[in-house]
Structure formats: structure tokens, C-alpha cells
Amino acid sequence: MNQKxxxxxxxxxxxxxxxHTVKQAVVVVLDNVRSLNNVGSAFRTADAFLIEEIILxxxxxxxxxxxxxxxxxxxxxxxxxxxxxxxxxxxxFLTQKKYKLFAVEQATKSTPLNTFNSFDEKIALFFGNExxxxxxxxxxxxxxxxxxxxxxxxxxxxxxxxIGIVLWEIFRHSLKKEx
Amino acid sequence: MNQKxxxxxxxxxxxxxxxHTVKQAVVVVLDNVRSLNNVGSAFRTADAFLIEEIILxxxxxxxxxxxxxxxxxxxxxxxxxxxxxxxxxxxxFLTQKKYKLFAVEQATKSTPLNTFNSFDEKIALFFGNExxxxxxxxxxxxxxxxxxxxxxxxxxxxxxxxIGIVLWEIFRHSLKKEx
Numbered sequence: 001m002n003q004k005x006x007x008x009x010x011x012x013x014x015x016x017x018x019x020h021t022v023k024q025a026v027v028v029v030l031d032n033v034r035s036l037n038n039v040g041s042a043f044r045t046a047d048a049f050l051i052e053e054i055i056l057x058x059x060x061x062x063x064x065x066x067x068x069x070x071x072x073x074x075x076x077x078x079x080x081x082x083x084x085x086x087x088x089x090x091x092x093f094l095t096q097k098k099y100k101l102f103a104v105e106q107a108t109k110s111t112p113l114n115t116f117n118s119f120d121e122k123i124a125l126f127f128g129n130e131x132x133x134x135x136x137x138x139x140x141x142x143x144x145x146x147x148x149x150x151x152x153x154x155x156x157x158x159x160x161x162x163i164g165i166v167l168w169e170i171f172r173h174s175l176k177k178e179x
Numbered sequence: 180m181n182q183k184x185x186x187x188x189x190x191x192x193x194x195x196x197x198x199h200t201v202k203q204a205v206v207v208v209l210d211n212v213r214s215l216n217n218v219g220s221a222f223r224t225a226d227a228f229l230i231e232e233i234i235l236x237x238x239x240x241x242x243x244x245x246x247x248x249x250x251x252x253x254x255x256x257x258x259x260x261x262x263x264x265x266x267x268x269x270x271x272f273l274t275q276k277k278y279k280l281f282a283v284e285q286a287t288k289s290t291p292l293n294t295f296n297s298f299d300e301k302i303a304l305f306f307g308n309e310x311x312x313x314x315x316x317x318x319x320x321x322x323x324x325x326x327x328x329x330x331x332x333x334x335x336x337x338x339x340x341x342i343g344i345v346l347w348e349i350f351r352h353s354l355k356k357e358x
Contacts, residue, residue, distance in 0.1 A: 001287075001288075001319065002282075002284075002286040002287055002288045002289065002318050002319075002321070002323070002324045003286060003287045003315070003318075004284055004285065004286050004312060004313075004315055004318060005285040005286060005287065007334050010285055010334060012329075012331065012332050012333065012334065013330070013331060013332045014332065015332055017332075018331060018332050021330075037216075041337050041339075041340060044333060044336065044337060044340075045336060045337070045340055046331075047331035047332055047333050048329040048330065048331045048333060048336055049329070049330065049331070050330050050331060071337060073333060074332070074333070075331070075332070075333060078331065078332050103181075105181075105183055106183065106184040106189055107181040107182060107183050107184055108180075108181055108182045108184065109180075109181045110181065112354075113351075114351050114354050114355070133183060134183075136182070136183055139181050139182075139183060140180065140181075142181070144181070145181045148227075148347070149350070149354060150191075150227040150228070151192070151200075151227065151228065151229050151350075152191065152192060152197060152225075152226035152227045152228070152229060152254070152257065153191050153192045153193065153194055153196075153197050153226055153253070153254070153257050154191065154223055154226050154227060154252060154253070154254060155186050155189060155191065157223065157224060157227055157343065158220050158223060158224070158250060158339065158343075160220075160337065160339060160340055160343075161220060161223075161224055161339055161340060161342075161343035162343075163340075164336065164337075164339075164340035164341075164343045164344050165343050165344055165347045168327070168344045168347070168348075169347075171328070171330075172292075172293050175291075175293050175328060176293070
């Protein structure tokens with residue numbers, strides 16, 4: 001019989017343990033994300049999959065913020081974050097730090113997520129505004145574009161869902177290495 | 180150079196084409212989900228990954244509903260849905276229809292999502308309430324529990340994100356078959 005596990009049975013990390021745990025070499029960059037709900041969700045997902053840092057750019061809201069906390073549920077105190085006035089500034093900073101930059105978008109020469117294989121590099125993932133997506137000028141300075149294959153009627157997935165899927169794909173790959 | 184694609188360049192299905200497209204043999208069941216935002220997101224994700232049906236149970240809101248539409252963005256008119264008063268009734272219906280039932284939860288004998296391999300059966304995926312998760316009495320009638328491995332400090336992921344990750348894992352597997 002499968003019995004549901006209580007919080008204390010999950011052996012999750014404490015805030016302090018989280019800070020000293022080796023993270024994935026992955027930075028999530030939010031390019032002018034409007035919804036504080038989406039920002040909070042990014043923190044919660046980044047906590048679950050041991051993401052190194054979240055960079056908030058432009059109009060993207062920053063902690064401390066009540067609305068962000070509603071979905072982050074405390075993950076703003078575990079996941080490292082910083083703010084850049086423009087997403088291009090963040091891109092330049094990350095390039096200098098030797099990260100490979102990938103926009104998550106629909107584009108002419110995108111790599112489908114299921115064939116993405118740059119797992120051994122330091123990577124920065126750019127997620128865009130709810131309506132406009134990642135700006136073309138940001139895509140222009142990226143090393144590539146990752147696209148989540150979709151087969152339905154809608155243009156794209158919700159940004160919180162997209163972040164979850166792409167970060168899971170990377171975390172999933174790290175689990176394979178452990179086996 | 181990677182150029183962003185416009186909506187009309189994505190060759191997405193029309194509502195009518197969607198209805199006649201072969202779907203994944205997957206039903207998503209929402210067990211007393213409180214947030215209409217999460218319900219809408221489930222529709223939008225189910226549309227993208229060609230899910231057969233969404234079953235809304237108990238207190239879970241149903242279309243037509245303005246709040247659901249905000250995140251569903253029209254996907255309530257593409258994805259088939261139905262309503263059951265209790266999640267156990269839905270489980271009984273699906274068992275009679277020969278679906279294998281899986282709760283997405285943290286449980287004692289769960290299968291980590293990255294090792295899940297029941298892709299060749301008709302499956303029903305049960306996602307639970309934002310606070311209480313899938314009810315134990317529902318888990319008791321399921322054939323198994325799928326758990327999304329997580330390594331951070333938080334108990335679980337947001338339900339919209341969990342739905343995205345699990346449906347992506349299944350869609351991803353169907354893409355492999357095409358190669």
C-alpha cells in the first residue's frame with residue numbers, strides 16, 4: 001500500500017543545508033516577466049531542482065514582495081537572486097562568466113528540448129514576458145534557442161510551466177548520472 | 180540567426196483539427212483543486228501535449244468560468260472535460276474503462292518520474308488539492324504513485340508545474356517513438 005509521506009518524512013534540506021549544497025550550474029534569467037505569481041513559481045521550482053541563481057531583469061518584480069511570496073512559499077530565502085536593469089546587461093555579465101546562453105522560445109533554428117544536450121556546460125536559460133516572450137535582441141546574443149515541442153492549438157505554455165519543464169529536463173539528466 | 184516565430188508560423192492546430200487529432204491515451208484528474216488559475220493552466224498544458232480528457236472532481240471549478248479562462252486562454256474549448264462529484268467516482272469510472280490509475284504524490288512506494296515506464300497503457304493521472312494533495316483514499320484505489328524527484332527545501336512543486344512536468348515526460352516519450 002502506498003502511504004502519503006508527511007513533510008518531515010521527505011528529508012528535504014533545511015535553508016542552511018540548501019545554501020551549502022552543490023547546485024546545478026544553471027542560471028534562470030527572467031526577461032521582463034510581468035506576473036509576480038510567475039516570479040514566485042520560478043523561485044519554488046528553482047529550489048526544488050537546485051538551481052544556482054535567478055536573475056530578475058527589467059520590469060520583473062523582486063523580493064521582498066507579498067505577491068511573489070504567495071507562490072514562492074519561502075524559496076526567495078533559499079535560491080540566490082540578483083537584479084539587472086536590462087536583460088542585455090545580464091546576458092553580457094553571464095557571457096563574461098563563461099555561461100552558454102539559451103533563450104526558451106519558438107524560433108527558426110531552435111533545438112527541441114528533448115534533443116538538447118549541452119548539459120556539461122554552465123548554462124543560462126532566458127524566459128520571456130508573458131505576451132512578448134524573450135526579446136529578439138536578447139535572442140540575438142544567445143548561443144541558442146531551446147523550444148518545448150507542442151502539438152496543440154495554443155501558441156505557447158504558461159511561463160511557470162515552461163520553467164518547470166526545462167528545469168526538470170536538466171535535473172532529470174543529473175539523476176541519470178547518479179544511477 | 181535565430182528569428183522568433185510568429186503565431187501563424189507555428190502551424191498550430193485549429194480547434195477543429197484538434198478535435199480530430201489522435202490524442203495521447205492519458206486522462207488528467209483534478210482531485211479537489213481549489214485554484215481556478217491551476218485549473219486553467221491544466222487545460223492549456225493538456226492542449227499543448229494532446230491529452231485526451233480532463234476530469235474535474237469535487238470542489239474543482241468547471242468551465243465556463245472567467246478565472247479559468249484567464250490561464251486556459253481558450254483551451255477549455257479544445258480539451259474534452261467532464262465532472263464527477265467525487266474523485267473516487269472518477270477512479271471507478273476510469274478503472275471500468277481499463278485505465279491504469281496513478282496518483283502524482285510523495286508516498287512510501289512511489290515510482291520516480293524519471294523511471295516511470297507504463298507508457299503503453301491507457302493511464303489516468305490524479306493531481307491533488309494545493310494543500311492536502313491527492314487524498315489517501317484515492318491513492319488506495321490507484322495502481323501506483325508517481326513522484327517527481329526534488330532536492331530542495333520545499334515539500335512539493337506548484338500543481339500547475341507538476342502537471343506540466345508529468346505531461347511533458349509522457350509527450351517526450353511519444354516524440355522518441357517518432358524518431
